[in-house]
Amino acid sequence: xxxxxxxxxxxxxxxxxxxxPARYLNTTDSKExxxxxxxxxxxxxxxxxxxxxxxxxxxxxxxxxxxxxxPIAIKAAGVxxxxxxxxxxxxxxNAFNMGLPILxxxxxxxRIDTGDELELDLDEGIIINLSKKEKYRAQAIPPFMQKxxxxxxxxxxxxxxxxxxx
Amino acid sequence: xxxxxxxxxxxxxxxKSEVFPDELVEARVDFAxxxxxxxxxxxxxxxxxxxxxxxxxERIGIIPDHFIPNKDIASAAQAxxxxxxxxxxxxxxxxxxxRMGIEHALxxxxxxxxxxxxxxxxxxxxxxxxxxxxxxxxxxxTDLAAAMITGRIWFKVPPSIKFVFRGKRKPWVGGKxxxxxxxxxxxxxxxxxxAMEFTGEVIDSLPMSDRLSMCNMAIxxxxxxxxxxxxxxxxxxxxxxxxxxxxxxxxDPDAVYEAVHEWDISDLEPVVALPHSPENVKxxxxxxxxxxxxxxxxxxxxxxxxxxRAAAEIMRGRKVAPGVRCIVIPATQKIYMEAMExxxxxxxxxxxxxxxxxxxxxxxxxxxxxxxxxxTAVATTNRxxxxxxxxxxxxxxxxxxxVAAASAILGRIAHPGEVMSK
Numbered sequence: 001x002x003x004x005x006x007x008x009x010x011x012x013x014x015x016x017x018x019x020x021p022a023r024y025l026n027t028t029d030s031k032e033x034x035x036x037x038x039x040x041x042x043x044x045x046x047x048x049x050x051x052x053x054x055x056x057x058x059x060x061x062x063x064x065x066x067x068x069x070x071p072i073a074i075k076a077a078g079v080x081x082x083x084x085x086x087x088x089x090x091x092x093x094n095a096f097n098m099g100l101p102i103l104x105x106x107x108x109x110x111r112i113d114t115g116d117e118l119e120l121d122l123d124e125g126i127i128i129n130l131s132k133k134e135k136y137r138a139q140a141i142p143p144f145m146q147k148x149x150x151x152x153x154x155x156x157x158x159x160x161x162x163x164x165x166x
Numbered sequence: 167x168x169x170x171x172x173x174x175x176x177x178x179x180x181x182k183s184e185v186f187p188d189e190l191v192e193a194r195v196d197f198a199x200x201x202x203x204x205x206x207x208x209x210x211x212x213x214x215x216x217x218x219x220x221x222x223x224e225r226i227g228i229i230p231d232h233f234i235p236n237k238d239i240a241s242a243a244q245a246x247x248x249x250x251x252x253x254x255x256x257x258x259x260x261x262x263x264x265r266m267g268i269e270h271a272l273x274x275x276x277x278x279x280x281x282x283x284x285x286x287x288x289x290x291x292x293x294x295x296x297x298x299x300x301x302x303x304x305x306x307x308t309d310l311a312a313a314m315i316t317g318r319i320w321f322k323v324p325p326s327i328k329f330v331f332r333g334k335r336k337p338w339v340g341g342k343x344x345x346x347x348x349x350x351x352x353x354x355x356x357x358x359x360x361a362m363e364f365t366g367e368v369i370d371s372l373p374m375s376d377r378l379s380m381c382n383m384a385i386x387x388x389x390x391x392x393x394x395x396x397x398x399x400x401x402x403x404x405x406x407x408x409x410x411x412x413x414x415x416x417x418d419p420d421a422v423y424e425a426v427h428e429w430d431i432s433d434l435e436p437v438v439a440l441p442h443s444p445e446n447v448k449x450x451x452x453x454x455x456x457x458x459x460x461x462x463x464x465x466x467x468x469x470x471x472x473x474x475r476a477a478a479e480i481m482r483g484r485k486v487a488p489g490v491r492c493i494v495i496p497a498t499q500k501i502y503m504e505a506m507e508x509x510x511x512x513x514x515x516x517x518x519x520x521x522x523x524x525x526x527x528x529x530x531x532x533x534x535x536x537x538x539x540x541x542t543a544v545a546t547t548n549r550x551x552x553x554x555x556x557x558x559x560x561x562x563x564x565x566x567x568x569v570a571a572a573s574a575i576l577g578r579i580a581h582p583g584e585v586m587s588k
Contacts, residue, residue, distance in 0.1 A: 022203075025232075066292075068308060086355065089359045089390055090305065090306060098306075144190050155215050155311065158315055162315065162316075
């Protein structure tokens with residue numbers, strides 16, 4: 001899968017309280033959650049993000065709570081992919097389960113800035129920075145996660161198992 | 167091959183003779199649960215998948231605790247979703263208001279999470295049960311939905327990091343201080359995707375409530391699990407509560423660790439984590455005078471009876487400082503009752519603290535103690551991220567219950583010894 005998008009850059013240890021503050025967790029409505037996406041890191045974000053944009057961040061993106069509302073809010077805000085130096089483990093898992101593409105790329109995370117135009121090849125894990133005329137290689141998506149993506153997410157995978165068992 | 171406790175538990179649940187770090191395994195789940203924030207999404211996914219039954223009603227927990235008792239109409243609707251689901255699938259471990267507690271205090275207390283088990287919860291602090299010698303980890307709602315259907319979950323086997331605590335704890339230094347000290351040393355991603363194994367003579371003599379506080383915050387170092395090998399202290403705690411048979415596993419002496427940290431903590435004073443990260447750890451004696459507006463004593467980290475006893479010891483016969491609100495939240499109904507029988511609740515109310523029914527409320531900025539812009543709190547909770555307890559311009563200092571109580575009395579962050587010497 002290939003995509004192009006414009007970057008919004010964040011720092012290290014962006015926690016799930018910054019991605020979607022707990023005061024909005026009394027709903028599961030994805031549009032409502034999207035309207036508060038990244039609010040405590042950048043209150044303007046939900047108003048300026050456009051479909052197909054990319055979030056780039058530093059170390060340990062998505063640390064803190066297990067709330068799946070975090071990847072839901074990011075995805076529903078129109079963000080096409082999150083690139084980070086590294087991801088917190090529950091967020092990493094949730095993103096794949098939800099079908100939100102993410103790429104681990106320390107080099108890219110260090111070089112990419114807000115406003116950069118990127119071209120992503122998710123299958124190959126290649127990030128081309130069109131603005132800076134640079135190319136970064138992200139860590140390959142593990143085969144099992146690729147299987148989840150191909151199935152269409154974890155629940156599709158489970159549904160396949162359920163029908164196989166009947 | 168020699169193995170760690172985490173590897174042994176995973177191997178057993180994956181039906182394999184042994185597993186290796188970074189290997190992907192599918193493991194049987196002994197208990198799976200969610201709360202009023204995470205279960206609604208799991209229930210939606212469960213229904214969308216067309217599931218008609220859960221894998222085993224006895225092994226699923228539904229615990230409304232975050233915005234419960236209902237803080238507003240939307241939270242009430244989420245509570246209804248949980249209640250309806252629990253009724254429809256005849257789930258015995260649904261805990262209604264009046265019978266509930268904060269999940270990570272409630273489930274060990276009820277003997278529903280046990281040594282040697284694989285436990286998943288749609289809440290990051292599920293790692294608490296590592297204190298019992300379980301492989302317990304937080305997952306998202308979709309993982310919970312899948313596990314409720316299949317009774318299974320996939321894991322990447324985490325490499326283990328061993329932490330050896332040597333020496334003797336000073337007075338007022340507890341499990342909360344040990345884990346904050348550890349996070350201060352290795353950072354909030356210092357154990358990312360790893361199993362943290364806590365050992366050494368300090369752990370050998372550490373009471374269960376302190377062990378639970380320690381393992382509770384393993385996630386704050388990015389860990390998948392925090393785990394302590396079960397022993398006589400575990401047996402004493404578990405044997406009178408267990409709802410199922412359980413198994414003790416221990417790491418082999420020559421098991422392979424990715425890293426080993428060995429620290430002598432004999433000189434360690436109680437610590438606090440300064441805003442806005444659990445890794446900003448300083449000894450209480452090292453920080454400049456810090457006036458406070460609010461104190462919260464409670465949460466899944468420090469809302470147990472032993473925590474309330476420590477706070478009450480400081481507050482007995484004293485008053486909360488003028489201008490400070492002190493909120494005490496026993497973590498379960500049982501703890502609340504025992505605290506009342508021991509006279510602790512009376513001590514808190516005489517000290518002019520507010521005592522609440524169990525709820526996660528203020529810890530995550532839900533309700534029952536939200537901070538205004540510019541306000542500062544000392545809390546026995548687990549996270550002090552920007553905006554965690556309210557306004558983005560508020561501040562939270564994390565501490566143990568004795569430090570929180572001493573701070574409430576003096577109106578500034580204080581060492582418990584300072585209050586007790588007056």
